[in-house]
Amino acid sequence: MDGLSSIIELEHICFGYDAGPPVLDDLSFLLGEGEKAGLIGYNGSGKTTLLHVIMGLLTPSRGTIRVLGKKIETKKDFLEVRRTIGLVFQNADDQLFSPTVLEDVAFGPLNLGKSPKEARTMAMETLERLNLEGFENRITHRLSGGEKKLVSLATVLVMQPKALLLDEPTTGLDEDARTRITSLLNDLDISMVIVSHEYDFLAGTVQRVYSMKDGRIQFDGEAEILHVHVHRHPVIEHRHSREGEQGKSHSR
Template identity: 60%
Template sequence: MDENGLIINLEDICFGYPGRPTVLDKLNLLFYEGERMGLMGSNGSGKTTLFHIIMGLLKPSSGRIEIMGRPVKEEKDFREVRKKIGLLFQDADDQLFSPTVLEDVAFGPLNLGKSQDEAKTIARRTLESLGLAGFEDRITYKLSGGEKRLVSLATVLAMEPEVLLLDEPTTGLDEATEKRLIDILKGLDISYILVSHDMDFLKEATTGITCMSNGTIVLDDERIPHTHVHVHKHGRYVHDHGLSLPGKKR
């Protein structure tokens, strides 16, 4: 850990998929311990790409990545990163590949070199802490959407990461499950970055919202979530509240 509690330090990261315009353009990001950052941005603004670069799943074309004070470049550096940073994927079906829930949750701990019994204990404990006790022998593909999401969260938390990256965790969740997810996140003693389009959710679950636009982070413009009550026909669906990006017309 950096003495200032700096966990993720990205400098001038550029990335583009071949044959398409640049996704990330000289992106800088500082993420400190204890932060709960909400990340917003339009579709295709590179939020998922950013997460994949932090995890070493994609290689930036230029720029520097420093995780917990150490520069990371090679696959073997990222193997260490993946023990400390957990990524929750957008689609839970990508994350849950084992036939049963217990096996899937135990997969991470087993990879970290835990014994079978330790891994099972960790898996059971994690499931229980998320209110999923009794799910051990359920078949993963038969879970409902909300259950899948919570079990995927369990598979990530079972590795006891220091940081979580959550990629649109509320997609496809009903209100009750979303509420449950918020409670779980609030109860975690862990720093996280949360990508979502859902203002209400970000307001509940994060301490600050950062915007991404044109492949970079809009730095001077960190927004403090606030409450305001109003009524209009869009109800609680995603809509902006004077939070549109500078220079853009509402």
């Protein structure tokens, strides 16, 4: 890549579930250092699958993955990737597993060898950044959907990742929480891929927008420019017309 080093580089990735059709079909993508990229695409187009392939949760049948310039091949390589890149799962229940919020957020730092005191301090600071003071002793599985989403983000941010993959991070969040996440992501000087169907959120967080179609990623344009032409963008136009049909509103 000219001048800019890459954080994530995918070449000719192919993946399909079991005997099903290919979900990722000769997909190539490059996320540069410091780049904040939005990823849009229809339901079922393969966005979540792609993020799981990058993290080594799914194994492609073909193709190459490089993280920070290093080819990722072995289980050990992927364990290293998971220390470098944080994934916020689309479904918070896939992310959270400890009885209390504090235990969940402190789990990662403890796993990295921090002392219980250090891990607790890191967890409390991260919860505070997300306006979740007072949540530390809450029972994780009893949290509301939006609260779970925020705690999921906390479990990832506490690890101070070099890059972030966020799978629909604002789904179910109220306006205040979304604004807070927007400013928090803007303050983070790291690379990220944000999968979202919420175009205003993307316009406030990323510079470039890509879309997933027919198993591949294509570059759509600069987020600001696309924002101006939002109604002329085929994926978004389609989404808007479907929302119109169903009488749905995305304003929260």
